[in-house]
Amino acid sequence: MQPQPRDSIVEARSFDFIPEGERHGTVRTQVQFWFMVNATLITLFTGAVGPSMGLGLSWALLAIILGSVFGTLFQAFHGAQGPHMGLPQMIQSRVQFGSRGAVLPLAAATVVQFGFAVFFIQTGASSLAAITVDQIGLFDVVIGAVAVLVAIVGYNLLLRIEKIASYLTLANLVLLTIAAIVVLPIGTMLSNSAFEPVPFLAQFGAAATYQIAIAPIVSDYTRYLPSKTKGRAVSAAVFGGTMVSAVWLESLGAALAIAMPKADVITAIHDMGDSFGFGLGTATMALAVISCLITCSLSFYSGSVSFLSALEAFRTMTSSSKVRAITIAAAGVIVIAATLLLPPDFLGAFAAFLSILGYFLIPWTAVNLTDYYIVRRGRYSITDILKPDGGIYGRWGVPGIISYTLGFICMVPFFSTAIYAGPVATALGGADIAFAIGLAVSSGTYLLLTRHRDFSPEFNAVREAPLNTMDESPSVTRITT
Template sequence: MEQRDSIVESRSFDHVPETERHGTIRSQVQFWFMVNATLITLFTGAVGPAMGLGLTWTLLAVIVGSIFGTLFQAFHGAQGPHMGLPQMIQSRVQFGSKGAVLPLAAVTIVQLGFAIFFIQTASSSLAAITVDQTAVFDIVIGASAVVLAIVGYSLLLRVEKVASYITLVNLVLLTVAAAAVLPIGALLGNSAFVPIAFLAQFGASAMYQIAIAPMVSDYTRYLPFRTSGRAVSAAVFGGTLLSAVWLEALGAALALADPQGADLISGIRDMGDRFGFGLGTVSMAVAVMSCLITCSLSFYSGSVSLLSAFEAFRPLKSTGAVRAIALAAAGIVVITATLSLPADFLPVFNAFLSILGYFLIPWTAVNLTDYYLVRRGVYSITDIMKSDGGIYGRWGMPGMISYAIGFIAMIPFLSSAIYTGPIATALGGADISFVVGLAVASGSYLLIMRGRDFSAEFEAVRAAPLNTLGHPQTSTPVPAEPMEGNIPA
């Protein structure tokens, strides 16, 4: 058994026993605040302004869209301490051990793909304040992110805690600079309302938050089992919402203040330089730090999903060595891609990642619907960890069918650089596919599972050595009664 004071984390796709649980609600707020506290978030706030939306309406769309999207990732947060499992392997309940491979593969590619952008942003920020050695910076930053991810969750938590204070101070100063340098009064007076632009900004802000959902339990699973699910969800919600809205608001203001500006990150640096006190240089240094940390989170979650998918076909014991090998291999692929991809290919690659992100919308709907409305958190951890799926099987047809129906329903509403559906075209390119996918996949799953008899399954859950009915880390069956409200009538 791994000890709390060990240097390198051995856990990846497996269950975390109570003896290794630690962390507080406050640390989770700081952790999730940092997840969105990268300058890449600025670009999400510029979607509405690019389509003619005024600042006031843009801010409203950012706030409402972010709240909507953050609710879904926050609901996933409560699953972590209750199940002690990373996020995506929980999908075996709804999709089966092999059926879950599709969303697992999509998450792996998306997470490692975004690592490329984090490395590039960090390198560009560092080059802006030092010398232009981008290739060297790519290698050093990528390798550093991999090392951080290999050491694991405990180090990431500590680093995020320190970084959150630095980032918070930097954001406060940038906000003061924006008020002093940008024509905020005039921008707020711009009340231009373009319905399609408002809808597009709402969708962009919501999707940006929903995209975090596949990684939430990866980091909340280390909290003690008895930690309040509501408190965890509130921590995730408050942390990510604050940084997302804050940076998107700055991005919107910068985009409207300089409509011809091509790079919002350069805009932040220029604004800081105009304000004085070396704020532009400091902000770039903070950007390097935040992108490096978030890149390591992408590596961490990507490797967990990769090993979860692999383990469904070949039983695999989670060890520090296995984690290190998977992360090193992922690091080599990502760093090589970062050095190889031409600059003009990046927009296409970003669009490709966005398309993959669509595959995760019906997944989150099915997963949350099962957890909160169907099985209500009553699961056998022992069976989830079996390569054959145990009582959940290799192929979970209700989840897979609901997922397929939800994704097909999204297609006419998709809007990306690669494909735009007919309804999205009629809406001027606004993307509301996530609303359709969430509603249709969730409704389909509820309809398919309606009236299903869970009595035999729940008896098997009670008998499982590891389950969610009591304290899920004993080596003997748990005779305790289920948590109130957990078993469906």
């Protein structure tokens, strides 16, 4: 394994292992990084789900907090896997699913990330057009192209940009909160304490699912931390960072949806800022362009890692800056073209399509975390994970595939999207609790299928592997080489 030159500007790593000599960063920088992941105006829409169904502000805030805590727990547990294993998130699935069995969740993760890039580009372009001139098509191309370039340079640049942007975004959110208190009738809205069970459940599910959707990319950005970094600290950093920004923006989205029910929440936050004064509305839109551009870069980065992880199971390849650049650039061309060609009335259906793809990742996170924390307890052969044939894990991981498939099938009646609503979701008035079903069924099934398996031969092979993690507890990290 060739080390990446220290003076290299463009990151060479993609799906491969990060050697200790290339590890850097602190838990504090991770807090700032993950805070920014949710600090986009798109997060406002999640907070508007319950209020759009008649939920009062006080109950909406409670549902947002509870749902975010629930969903963020699953997301944050993946954070400890990064420094412990030194691998990006989705390629770790080869342990549970096999090198080729993992292709389905890898493919879903790829499409979802590139699909989200479409929305980040569009939102950024619309925000820029709101404060300049109506040249959305041109803005789509510019924002998409810059996001591609940032993603190609890679992790170090993303980390630096996120750190700087976090300070500006924090200040902006503080001012927006003050503006909401001054401009909106917060007291009146809070006094409406009528409880509506279906909207409450819908808001809880939306907040939880929004957080779980980040799970497939977490280790992509924690794998560069030194292996001695405590897993609990990393998980806490991921949890705190994404939780704060999600709850904060979703709460603002809920308040705006109630105060201005006929306005789009992004337009509403712009108008609220302008009503407050000091150019806050314009400043918010300008920062929205930056945050959408950064998050779009993350989508290109993680989407390319997932794509190359899937491709490498069928064709041996060496990770390099050239391979990364070509993959990200090709994805950028496709995404920008889709942004320009998709008609506005198609975006709602496309969003529902991405939601369905997101369902494919919920059973994956259940199986992956159950294996890591309960079954194998973080004892893996990195050497074998990186083999296209799966090494000791094989090409097809039957327990993982069965657990995943059963969990997904059980979720179908609970699906709630514009394209398809299952019978149970319809009976619940459109509330989406499919995530809870998928998590419970897939995790429970995987535990049942592996409860009598003797892992001793496998763990002996892991000890002999050139690269392995053999700690009894994944909360403490040690890489053996």
